[in-house]
Amino acid sequence: MLSSSLINEIQKILGKENVFTTLEERLCYGYDSTPEAFLPDLVIRPTCTEQIQKILKLANLHLFPVIPRGAGTGLSGGSLPVKGGVILDLNRMDRILEIDEENLVATVEPGVITAHLQEEVEKRGLFYPPDPASLKTSTIGGNVAECAGGPRAFKYGVTRDYVLGLEIVTPKGEILQTGGKTVKSVTGYDLTRLYTGSEGTLGIITKIILRLIPKPEAKKTMMIVYERLDDAAKTVTLIIKQGIIPVTLELMDDITMRCVENYLQLGLPLDAEAVLIIEVDGPIDLVEKQINQVGELSRANGAREVKIAKNEKEREEIWAARRAVSAAVVQIKPTKISEDIAVPRSQIPVMVRRLKEIAFRYQLNLAIFGHAGDGNLHPNILCDKNDSEEMERVEKAIGELFQAAVELGGTLSGEHGIGTMKAPYLKLETGEVGFEVMRAIKKALDPNNILNPGKIFGSG
């Protein structure tokens, strides 16, 4: 708990109206998109870097935790105040400071909503590709802190690939500038990428310099239905071998399709093992050519149905199915544990089979969907967090699915981060040495463990 004199001091820095102390207010900042929730001691809403500097100096002096928070859409517990402390809400620092059209660079504050930035740059014929599912509410700051991905990552890469530079407030309250407006920069250690994806444990990101690209001229979307998952996976490999790099290569399994169909009645097949949603973009002639090539390849490799969207309305219908997934799967059970493993692309069929076997063994409802192009699958376990017996089985199943991913040469997390949810499993992938190297970095840069304690490394 924070003393009232300390709260007073914080109020002086930020103005009383930007410091929330009541239980009701604090409750509103203690959750994210995981099933967990914790109560912070205080919530603050700074508007500038200087205020954050003062707060961190205070935190380092009085040793209270500071937990940066964007929109709270995280899926690994990154913004949960697991050890109490002060929630630092960055939503009021939401200015797009510059869109430099000549150098294809945007400079933004962390609270800018991802979709808002995308709209603004697209008005200018430019493009910011990273597209986490939460993009209509999530913030760029949160995207950078978690190194968010999204369907378009297969062609365009993840958030990391667009962060050119950062302004960071260190735990001591100092200002660190990393990178800049140039794409190439090898001046000392790559701090920009170290802080990107560091989940708020090393510093508070207060400014972000992002690379933009020209907006692709056209795009074309298709849905392909497969009786057999292996044929879908084989098609994906063949598409890429032909030198075609679609923007998205989304995969939905049978259970996912049934959930969506039950929810929306779109006429999805209920007896097929897999559906791919493929989108290609680029110059219009090339897009036309490639979408037809993909169609032919699919038909030659076991596709039951190939549907190319002829217009924007048909394109919307295809994406409606994919977008409905999250809402549809929770119709089965109230709690959704959304996992985020990635495996080498060729291992997708093996991984899906192992996932289904694990779910069967623990008698759990499991919907699998994700990004087939980069092997990033989202197995969603549908359960009830109030059913403690079921949650025990969920826990065991999660342990096994992580184990399987790592055994197949994959990773615990493709795009959601470790947070609290995956902290107990971290060493599975990093080993003891990787864990110790990461912890040495944390200790070197935040010796008093002020910033977002309990994340990545767990409570250890």
Place this chain on the structure above:
Amino acid sequence: MLSSSLINEIQKILGKENVFTTLEERLCYGYDSTPEAFLPDLVIRPTCTEQIQKILKLANLHLFPVIPRGAGTGLSGGSLPVKGGVILDLNRMDRILEIDEENLVATVEPGVITAHLQEEVEKRGLFYPPDPASLKTSTIGGNVAECAGGPRAFKYGVTRDYVLGLEIVTPKGEILQTGGKTVKSVTGYDLTRLYTGSEGTLGIITKIILRLIPKPEAKKTMMIVYERLDDAAKTVTLIIKQGIIPVTLELMDDITMRCVENYLQLGLPLDAEAVLIIEVDGPIDLVEKQINQVGELSRANGAREVKIAKNEKEREEIWAARRAVSAAVVQIKPTKISEDIAVPRSQIPVMVRRLKEIAFRYQLNLAIFGHAGDGNLHPNILCDKNDSEEMERVEKAIGELFQAAVELGGTLSGEHGIGTMKAPYLKLETGEVGFEVMRAIKKALDPNNILNPGKIFGSG
């Protein structure tokens, strides 16, 4: 100096034939592509990770420096034994361990020559884009340690963008595995990118997992002559605004052209301010369309001459000019100080003018060429390292050119690294806070300063 009992122990680990002790042998490992040279105490040539682990354990016990070395083509002094110690030559660890065509991933040892890997993957229809000028001799390990770039970086990114995972021997002799075969991975801190570009100061890279892409179907090359540099720069911006992303956008200034023409008699113009060499690649129809678009844009924006290569022979002729630059410029003076600043693309004309002004003021010969697409310029100061009066002027000019780059929002080094050459200027860009953050990481991961001491941070 190493004691003879220590040398004995090292010989036991590696076999006597892989430990060089004579002055002649040691002299061969004390230089790189900078004008500097230092004498190591010992040179060792390990063949496997286990040997390196044993050496590092010994180094940490007896506190001698270990300096990893690839082909010695570095331009910032990264492999120079500035404090003596043991040169760890990685050239015998030169196996391509796997080219995984299904997942588009190659796993290699650090001593693999860049061009060799490129040939092998291209035989399979795949492509490894990073192309430092030294690629015919440089090693992948060195490329990763320095985060090498090259002309193709404008479209395809730098080495960092292709490193998916690493095996590293830590200063304690432990094995650290980072990343893996998946493109997406956010499991804890991004150690893969932290070690990439860390110039051998944090660990010895013993295995590298690289992302590959499908080989582009076709490419087309052109040379464009401009009376005025500003017109060349304007064209570059307009090309990108049209959504065309060429593979290369190489720029040569008037002095560079004169040097090349003097050396090779290719018929280059001697009265023009700038030449651009532009190459586009991709599907054949698109390449044809884009090269013509670039041609039209150039003519509409002050180009005096636009020459599109009609065949491979003409393409070779165009590239011959660019490739001859390094050899040509040293015809003027024996010593070439090759700098590597990068500025936001729009600042290229300003930067070139400031560079010319600095060279004029210090009465130095300066040739400027580089990668206009990403604002990465290589101002080459041509001088005589035995002329101490001239070298003093060179020193001052370098300080000013770094200052100018940073003032224009740029960086000290786009692709060569800091090494020893730029260490005195590091804080110009990182500031005190960035310097201390980097040094805290170095201290946390190599507390005894065994690995490549004197680099990045200087002797401080």
